Each structure stands twice: as structure tokens, then as C-alpha cells.
Amino acid sequence: AQKVTQAQTEISVVEKEDVTLDCVYETRDTTYYLFWYKQPPSGELVFLIRRNSFDEQNEISGRYSWNFQKSTSSFNFTITASQVVDSAVYFCALSEGRSGNTGKLIFGQGTTLQVKP
């Protein structure tokens, strides 16, 4: 069965600290896709990144970086030099590649990040 686990319910850091949000997934598919979304206090869901299961290269986008490791079924997200505007709930999600599945996302429970000034 497919599952996404974000074990950290809440994280609190002080501005400029680095913080890593953990995501562990379970799937029997060999083809799958992983995502991160941000939900700021205003409530919308903002897409951050998409990775497919065949691409294990780490990715960096500004202060954001993602570490995908198939060996540990993890897709962790690091924010470097955190800022108050990074305060939000962050969701990791999985989409399986089976035929007929047109994009159903299985979400983790979310990690609430609070960045204090």
C-alpha cells in the first residue's frame, strides 16, 4: 500500500537557521513521483517541486534543496538560512505511475514550520 510519512509534526527554528523536513514514502510501484507543497498561513497550496523515481539527483533552488534517496525511500527538504516567510505547513506527496492513475496524490500529514525572528 502507498503511504507518505512526515514524522515531524511541528518544527520551530530561529531565523537564519537551517532546517530539514523529513519525508518517507512507501510504494510498490517502480515508477512514481514525489512532490512538496507549501501551505502558508493564507491557506493556499503552493507547488514547490516534483521528482520522478528515476531521477535521484538532488536539486537546489535558491535556499531550498531536496535530497531524494531511493535506498531509504526518503525525499527530504532542506531550507537554508530560514526566514520568517518560510513559516508554513509543508506537505510531501506521492503519485504512483500505474495505468489509470491520473495523478492522485497521497499526502503526508504535513509538518508545521515556525520560523521565529
Added chain:
Amino acid sequence: DTAVSQTPKYLVTQMGNDKSIKCEQNLGHDTMYWYKQDSKKFLKIMFSYNNKELIINETVPNRFSPKSPDKAHLNLHINSLELGDSAVYFCASSQGRAGNTIYFGEGSWLTVV
């Protein structure tokens, strides 16, 4: 221009009422979704439509009826509202195939009193 827009953003209604949430996307996508976020922030898919055809219905009570008049619109009608229906409902869209990025609307906050 908002890519996925849904209305209303806030809705407070009494138990037993019928209400609708409308959604429109201008991304040219062929697949649209409704997701529900409960009070604990957990997100779960409710429905998915591809080219106006229902393809995912995740054990949602039949009081919930989605309707897709065309590829760009997916509305959600809820009959006989119950307290437990209080949640945030997100409309979303993607271009077909599994694994493509899903873009979400801003959410509709439904409160049933």
C-alpha cells in the same frame, strides 16, 4: 490571472442545507480534482475528472456530487450538509498522465453550523 479559481472562498451554512462550490481552471489542463482538507490538515482526494469523465471517486458519501460541464470546470455540490462536512475543499488541475504536477486553487472554507 488566477490559474485555478474556486468560489466561494468562505461559506457558512446550516446543517441540512445544499451548497455548491465552483471551480474553473485556465491552464488548459484536461484533468481536475477535488481534495478535502480536514481540521487536522490532512489532505485527501475526493474526485478526479479527465475530459469530463469521472475517473476517481474515493468512497465519498453520495451526498457529494461533482459535475464537470467542460474540461475547464469542475463543480462540487453537497446535499444535506452535516457538521462533519466542515473542512477546506481544494479544487486542482493537471495535464493528464500520472505524475504530472497538480496545481491547486486557493481553497473553499466550508463551515456547517
